[in-house]
Amino acid sequence: MTGPSRIPPVPLLELRDVSAGYGPFRAIFDVSLEIAEGKVLALLGSNGAGKTTIARIASGLVRPTSGEVFFEGVRIDKFRAYRIARLGIVHAPEGRSVFASLSVEENLVLSFRREFGRRGASAALDRAYELFPRLGERRKQVAGTLSGGEQRMLSLARVLVHPPRLLIADELSLGLAPIIIDEVYRNLAAVRDAGTTLLLVEQYVGHALQIADEVAVLTKGTVAFRGPTDDLGDLSEWLLPTPG
Numbered sequence: 001m002t003g004p005s006r007i008p009p010v011p012l013l014e015l016r017d018v019s020a021g022y023g024p025f026r027a028i029f030d031v032s033l034e035i036a037e038g039k040v041l042a043l044l045g046s047n048g049a050g051k052t053t054i055a056r057i058a059s060g061l062v063r064p065t066s067g068e069v070f071f072e073g074v075r076i077d078k079f080r081a082y083r084i085a086r087l088g089i090v091h092a093p094e095g096r097s098v099f100a101s102l103s104v105e106e107n108l109v110l111s112f113r114r115e116f117g118r119r120g121a122s123a124a125l126d127r128a129y130e131l132f133p134r135l136g137e138r139r140k141q142v143a144g145t146l147s148g149g150e151q152r153m154l155s156l157a158r159v160l161v162h163p164p165r166l167l168i169a170d171e172l173s174l175g176l177a178p179i180i181i182d183e184v185y186r187n188l189a190a191v192r193d194a195g196t197t198l199l200l201v202e203q204y205v206g207h208a209l210q211i212a213d214e215v216a217v218l219t220k221g222t223v224a225f226r227g228p229t230d231d232l233g234d235l236s237e238w239l240l241p242t243p244g
Ligand SMILES: Nc1ncnc2c1ncn2[C@@H]1O[C@H](COP(=O)(O)OP(=O)(O)OP(=O)(O)O)[C@@H](O)[C@H]1O
Pocket: 022, 025, 027, 045, 046, 047, 048, 049, 050, 051, 052, 053, 054, 203
């Protein structure tokens, strides 16, 4: 006997035949992707493949020229970025985004006060130092003098203290020491366990594949592979191992 037929749940994020570019230049071609709620999708590919463009589309920073984007079944490709952010989509962009002349603590307090108010900020600060003890050790240091990896931790701490519904993280591990990547990925696994869905954009495959449920490999703006991480097999022609 068969059980009652089940309707598969709506993906948290879905791109359907999306193309986009910059001016006359087309960066991605008919890309279709989806991520189920609570899952981790690793979006892999070499330089210029279109990974960041897809991240920007999901967060409303780039408008598709054709195709559709859905968040929980709601079409969002015409939404402005601030409206998408309000749905609980956070885009942690490539590189660093800290106030260089403020201390670590001032950076955190500034962002937590805005988000949680004066009272909530202090608890959020404790949580940030719990996530990244190194930031606690360096709380008085001017953020501009932190190492690249520490600055990345600082930007990430602001996001992870209050995990979003969907976190889009672009090249988190790029240029980071392995020990720092481990720490960052431990925290990502923790927010995933707490219910956050992750879209991890990475050029290097090592860490992302350890946590990813599904993988999409982009090559020259098109999806060359999409499926469960276990089915990836040997696609080394497209993938770069983590250096070191
Ligand atoms: N603002 C822009 N203006 C013009 N072209 C752009 C812009 N941003 C990206 N591109 C082009 O779009 C293509 C895809 O870029 P994208 O940044 O999405 O690649 P990526 O996969 O993230 O690469 P990387 O691994 O180097 O970060 C590239 O050819 C790039 O030069």
